[in-house]
Amino acid sequence: MKLYDHTINTLSGEPLDLTSFKGKKVLLVNVASECGLTPQYEQLQQIYEEYGGDHFVIIGIPSNDFMGQEPGTPEQIATFCSRNYGVSFPLTEKVHVKGENQHPLFTWLCHSGEKGEELEVKWNFHKFLIDENGDFVCDIDPRTLPNDKKITDWINS
Template sequence: MSSIYDFTATSLAGDDVPLKRFEGQVLLIVNTASACGFTPQYKGLEALQQTLAPRGFSVLGFPCNQFGSQEPGDAPQIEQFCSINYGVTFPMFAKIDVNGNAAHPLYQYLKNAKSGLLGSSIKWNFTKFLVDRSGKVVARHAPTTKPEGLVKEIEGLL
């Protein structure tokens, strides 16, 4: 696989979504959780979506229950939580694994493209991968990096 556009992910509604649909956009791909100390970052992620989407940007959210079982809900529960609590409008996908043998192929690709400070494994929820318009993974940010702290870096790619 040569870019993220070669992958398909399942939406919360159960539909297969070719990531080629996002070709030409700058993307922030994030593994999310509804019961995490970083969950309030949904607010910042949605603010990025609202502000920068007209310029060719999108957040892609991938719920994951691998860290402290902090995403126990099913797809309808996740969708309802994100909508009611944070007004999320960016694409959210079905719950996936980001580490281990069952890791989603997209996350295998992302981790190989940009290793983290402590190796390639995802260490916690809300790890963020920034992808340029050509589909190249250009940065990886720790869960502690707030979405609003990425504005200048994202704008530099737009």
């Protein structure tokens, strides 16, 4: 299974065509507006501006699964991200990233660990790297900043 085999809507409720990212490296990150890690939006936007385009994209996926830290409506989330961080990368609908109602995209991500290990979304701003072919590469701890050398080296490789 690949990233392109999944469906998810944009924050405005329209289908997001994941096949449009074929040939691009993708950083998927579950996001929240009221988390101590929320300032990572700034670094996410910076690397999106620096590297985004023909070969790299970031997709932010809001979730309210961790201590209710993303309580907003789609309109509130969009306004918050735009006003506070100038977010221009795609944002999806708010979904569950863990638990019995986990979105199928995150079920796939969590079952794509190295050597068949199951992964668990640890907190908001957990990052998942997907290669140009739509295959899972690795996950990155939520506290690792988006502009960490491990991520930027991967984007540039």
